[in-house]
Amino acid sequence: MESADRKKGRLVVRLASAIVAIMLLLLTAAAVTQIGNAKQASESAIRSYGMKLAESYAAGMNAPAYEQFLQQPKENEQYWTLRAELDRYRSQIGALYVYFVVIDEQNNPVILIDGQPKGSELASPIGEVTDIPPAAIANLQQGKIAASPMISNPEYGDYISTYSPVRNEAGEVIGVIGIDTAAADVKEIADSVIGDSVPVFIAIAILTLIAILAILFLLSRALRPLKVIVTAAEDMASGRLAEAEKLLQGSNFRSRNEIGAAYRAMADMSGKLNVIFRDIVSQANRTSRQLVETSGQFADQSAGLLDMNRTIDEAMGQMKDGARAQQVSTVETSRSMEDITSGVERVSRSSLLVADASRSALEKASAGLATIAGIRGQMARIEDVSRGTNDSVHMLESHSDAIVNALISIRDIAEQTKLLALNASIEAARAGEHGRGFAVVAAEVRKLADSSGTAVADIASLLTSIQEESTTIAERMTAGNDEIREGVRLSQDAEETMRALVDRFQFVAEESQELSAASEEMSASTEEAASAAHTIADIAAMAAHRSEEVAILAASQLEAVQGMTRSSQAMSEMAQHLQHALLKIKV
Incomplete structure (x- = not known):
């Protein structure tokens, strides 16, 4: 909120400063122009008045006397007479200088008579070149009156000179009469005009x-919706969509300009989002x-299955050791039968050992058969749970696709907002200087739309990661299902093997009992005993081989269950990440 106030304040200050500066410049330019026009008008009035005076005096001058003086231009009686006349005229009109000038062959203006009192130190001598402008000289040679701009001379001060040609009776130009008027008159007139303009300047100010x-x-009122728009955009960028909608719906701006259109578009976008x-x-x-x-249930069942498989693995190890011990015992029995001459007593002890080992192996085999049956049932239940989990993962993927479609709509809305900002910029450009503020506002709205597009891109990236993780989970679940089916098949094979092994152990137990009963008659039936011993040895070897196969199957099943456990843990972590990501969005 404070950031929006600062931005609005800066924008209003910038616009106001620009407008104030422009208006002050215009006011200053108008004042300077008015003063300059007053000075120019004063100079023009003095110049026009001086030319009229010069022309009027030239028309009434004694041209023959000046024409006669030009024949011998020196300080004689005629010179002083003409000089006194010019001095009287100077005093009458209040001019600084009145003088008679001729233009020589080099177009240089040469003073012949300077209308100053006799004995004046300011009087120019005969033949002094004066400072008539070349343009004025050209007009005078054509018989026209002329004037000079204001002249600043260190010796004579500031003045304006006006000139008129002096003609003889034949109409020929014989010289020029010049009148210099002090610039103080010009300044006095200009000051009077400026003084009269002061009330006008005050009224304009x-x-x-x-x-x-x-x-x-008007600027403050027009820019008022910006604070709400910026605050709502910041809330939307932070995931606080509900607060943004409440703020936009709670405000009521009826502006019909571009800012009002941007506010209404933002409010509509917030509601839809x-x-x-x-x-x-x-x-x-x-x-x-x-x-x-589901992942928690699957993890619990996988942990139970893992413990059960570890128990099976230990039982298989013990069974394998028992089978190997039985194999050793049967081999020893066979050797004892071959060495039947060592005595019936040794054979009897060996048969008793074989009977005990057979009973122990039979009990362990029966326990292993029951355990394998339980494992097969547990594997079937795990397969059902895994299938349900796989369906949930596919459902999550479909929801992720729906979210992606929604984000596409959001991105389109952001693009429309940018188009609105562009239209506002175009309208501001058409408005010229007065629309510069609207151009700034449109730029800010376009930046906010870009921020919304960036936020949508971030959410899309997060959803893409979730989809990738969901795909990975689905692949792992599929692999887990394959491993589970393989575990079921291996459990069935192990169960069948254990059934065959139990049958064999049952047979071995029966044979051992018969061997124990017939040990007393062994001396009479050594061939039968030897044959039975060989049979027992073969059965023990087969049992040992089958036990090793079962142990290998149990180890494979244990690895599969461990892989399922890891997959369930990864799936649980991904689900938790998804929940944390959803908590950031407040609607």
Whole structure:
């Protein structure tokens, strides 16, 4: 909220400063122009008045006397007479200087008579070159009146010179009469005009201040929706969609400009986003909870199956050791039968050992058969649970696809917002200087739309990761199902092998009992005993071989169950990550 206030404040200050600066520049330019026009008008009035005076005086001058003086230009009686006339005229009109000039062959203006009092140190001598502008000289040679701009001379001060040609009776130009007027008159007139313009300047300044205040009020009112738009966009970027919708729906701006359109578009986008994400988050939460529960059950059952398989593995190890011991015993019995001459007593002891070992092996084989039957049932139940988990994973993938479709819609809405911002920029450009603020606003809205697009891209990336993890889980579950089916098949094979092994052990037990009963008659039937001993040895070897096969199958089944346990743990972790990601979105 504070960030939005600062941004709005800076924008209003920038716009207001620019407008104030422009208006002050215009006001200053108008004042400077008015002052310059006053000075130019004063100079023009003095210049026009001076040319009229020069032309009027030239028309009434004694041209023959000046024409006669030009024949011998020196300080004679005629010179002083003409100089006194020019001095009287200078005093009458209040001019600085009145003088008679001729233009020589090099177009240089040469003063012949300077209308100053006799004895004046300011009087120019005969033949002094003065400073008539070349353009004025050209006009004078054509018989036209002329004037110079304001001249600043260190010796004579600031003045304006006006000139008129002096003609003889034949109409020929014989010289030029020049009148220099002091610039103080020009400044006095300009100051008077400027003084009369002061009330106008004050009125313009007051109107300018009122216009500035009105512009500031209109700008502040027009930019008011920006604070709500920026705050709502920040809430949406942070995942607080409900707060953004509440803020936008709670405000009521009726602006018909681009800012109002951006506000209404943002409010509409917020409402649609909130509805879409509410459904997505609800479905994803239900799916993730089901996945967590299923993965937990699967993990518990996998742990139980793992313990059971470890027990089977230990039993198979003991069974293998017993079978090997039985094999050794039967071999020893066979050797004893071959060495029947050692005595019936040794044969009897060996037969008793064989009977005990057979009973022990039979008991362990029976226990192993029951354990394998339990394993096969447990494997079937695990297969059902794994199938259900696999279905849940596929359901999660379908929900992820739905989320991706929703994000595509969100991205389209962000693009539409950017188009609105672009339209606002175009309208601001058409508005010229007054639309510069709207261009800034459109740029800010476009940045916010870019931020929304970036947030959508981040969510899409997260969903892509979830889909990839879901695919990995599905693949692992498929592999786990294959391993489970293989475990079921191996359990069935182990059960069949154990049944055959029990039958063999039963047979061995019976034979051992018969051998024990017939040990007293062994001396009479040594061939029978030897044959039975060979049979027992073969059975023991087969039992040892079968025990090793069962042990290998049990080890393979143990590895498969361990893989299932790891898969269930990974699936549980992924489900928890999904729940944490969904908690960041508040709708």
